[in-house]
Amino acid sequence: xxxxxxxxxxxxxxxxxxxxxxxxxxxxxxxxxxxxxxxxxxxxxxxxxxxxxxxxxxxxxxxxxxxxxxxxxxxxxxxxxxxxxxxxxxxxxxxxxxxxxxxxxxxxxxxxxxxxxxxxxxxxxxxxxxxxxxxxxxxxxxxxxxxxxxxxxxxxxxxxxxxxxxxxxxxxxxxxxxxxx
Numbered sequence: 001x002x003x004x005x006x007x008x009x010x011x012x013x014x015x016x017x018x019x020x021x022x023x024x025x026x027x028x029x030x031x032x033x034x035x036x037x038x039x040x041x042x043x044x045x046x047x048x049x050x051x052x053x054x055x056x057x058x059x060x061x062x063x064x065x066x067x068x069x070x071x072x073x074x075x076x077x078x079x080x081x082x083x084x085x086x087x088x089x090x091x092x093x094x095x096x097x098x099x100x101x102x103x104x105x106x107x108x109x110x111x112x113x114x115x116x117x118x119x120x121x122x123x124x125x126x127x128x129x130x131x132x133x134x135x136x137x138x139x140x141x142x143x144x145x146x147x148x149x150x151x152x153x154x155x156x157x158x159x160x161x162x163x164x165x166x167x168x169x170x171x172x173x174x175x176x177x178x179x180x181x
Contacts, residue, residue, distance in 0.1 A: 021046070022104035024086075025096040026074045032091030033068045039089040046077040048110060050117045052125065069117065069125055075110060135178040142173060146181050 028036045033049055040047035051066040068074075073096075078086060080102050083095055095102045116123055129135060131152060137145045142158075151157035156175040161168035 021077045021079055023048075023075055023077050023107060023110045024102050025105060026076055026086060027093040027096055028072055028074055029091045029093055030072065033072070033074050035091045036074045036089055039091075040074070040076050040086070043085060043089075045082075045086070048075040048114065050075075050113050052117075052123065069113075075105065077110075080104075129178065129180050134181040136181040137173055137177055138179050139177040140174065142171070142177075147171075149178065 026036060026040075037047050037049040050069040052069050053064050054067050055062050056065040076086060083102055086092060086095060097103055129149060129152070131149055133149050134146060135149045135156075135158065137143055137147075137158070145158075145160065147158040147160040149156055150159050150170065152175060155172040156178055157170050158173050158178070159168050159170045
């Protein structure tokens, strides 16, 4: 195995009616990602489950375990016309779709994730938060504070506003300490 939500509408050209194999996100039942990957491999479907190695603790021991990088999702490359075969796999909830049609993932996004998870670099999952999104601080002195993210980077700039009077104040927070509100 290779080491390894909000769904926005796909960019133009990602919806597909062709039979050309493209990458799709497969939504899985909770903790069924590996089961789905194994079934897709048995069906000779090009599948990818990026994982991250974490320590897991039991009462009597600790062990390194590969956990899905994106819990609840597995990726597969197939013809859109083969969707039924994919949906019949145990543990598959659905194929991520837009307007009822499977939404293809750009090849470069899968390639980028594959390159990262096969590298020796350290990586961690993080929420996809865009500038302008309302966020909540989840760690530190401002825990529980809600504001609008106006700048990302090592330190995020957070604006706290009193909308009624049209006034605001901004503060820098560690980007790892905020999550979408």
